[in-house]
Amino acid sequence: MGIEILGLPMMYYIVMVVKVLVAFVFVLLTVAYATYAERKIIGHMQVRLGPMRTGWHGLLQPIADGVKLFFKEEIVPSQASAFAFLVAPLIALVPAFITFAVIPFGGTIELFGYKIPLQVAAYYDTTAGQVFDVNVGVLYILAMSSLGVYGIVLAGWASNSKYSLMGGLRASAQMISYELSAGLSIVAVFMLSGTLSLTKIVELQSGFGGFEWYIFKQPLAAFMFFVCSLAEINRTPFDLPEAETELVSGFCTEYSSMKYAMFFMAEYANMVTVCALTATLFLGGWNGPFAVAVPLLGPVYFVAKVYFLMFFCMWIRATVPRYRYDQLMHLGWKVFIPLALVNIVITGIIGYFI
């Protein structure tokens, strides 16, 4: 471990690469099996069996789907704007994945005398004796999620089809509106925590066996953030950009093969990210019984919380019908934004007197 590159020990680079790989593989696997879980859960909720044929109880279904999409023919419409058409799925997918860089999925573990914080964009400074992570973690996530809209808008515009264009227009309007209320609703959390760093927000929620979680202090903010995030990533009941009954398949109507699969992956990766962020901000992140004493329990709790929230998303999809477009805009601008502002004012007043 004596080798140093650019003033940092060799271990630093090895650990970084391993952390990136672990986070990436986790998201990819979760995305693959989230599609399976979604079909299975919704199937059982609607008294069906869901996929049963491929493997035991359809367990190999995501792999079969992947192989099928991979070998399909790539079709680029002749009137499409080629560059934007090719680049749109990438723009949709990348922000969904890189958001995971700042989410802490565990405490600090020690390996060969080198302390490793379980968060991709973080390191342990031995001279200062503390963990440094991205100081503006939450803002980074908001910034990245605001970029996700380009993928969908470009896909809609570049396809040169009216269904795609309608889908793209709806998506951009919806995502701008709900980004605003999602951002405003978590301002109340910053007011309690006094920091934007996700590591510190998780640390602040560690006491009293779960009663320090911000969901108990800010129930309204938690609810609004989760709903607005669902709308921002176009999940049911707000999946108007790809409303099958009106727009065929919305912005991805003209897409085929792996490019379609990339939109699909982006949607599920966004869902994982939103659930991870909700778990971090409101459900105490990786905190849980004995999580501080046994550091490897942290990731287990974190993954359990994320999967619970994802189950919740699927449950919502099986239960709630789709909103109408004017209802959606009404809800975003006239209900959630004023509520978020009122919540900020109330938090400020209470914080001033306590």
Next chain:
Amino acid sequence: METLFFVIISLVAIISAILVITCKNPINSALSLIMTFFCLATYYVMLDAPFMAAIQVMVYAGAIMVLIVFTIMLLNIRVNATQKHSHKVLLGSILGIFTLINTVVLLFKSQAAKPVVGGYTGEMIKNIGHSELIGREMFTTFLLPFEITSILLLVAIIGSVILAKKKI
């Protein structure tokens, strides 16, 4: 290492800035502009200003450019490749070169280009946090300009509502 990184980012920034004005298709221009904003955000990160970087991406790349792309899509601007503006290009280049020379002369003659050593060091930003430092300054030293800006924004919002809704 940092210089090499800076050179790469600058190359991307300059190429995408050139593409903004040379692309025939307005959407491709808008995409290049987003790329330029991204490079600016990278500069902020290299200058120990992560808060500025996040705000740069959020506000410029995330909000303003979405509106611009949205407008281009709604108006569905057709590319008019047959029209040629050689005179305008000439006029524009002369003005551009003049401005460039002017800026260079100003930068080299005045004190503006000299680095100023302030109270905020990289170590301090790392320990206290960039957003905390900005917040403290904004709500103490620069409270009045901050409030005036918010009133300005309020005026803009009311103005746009009045323009959009003739009958209330």
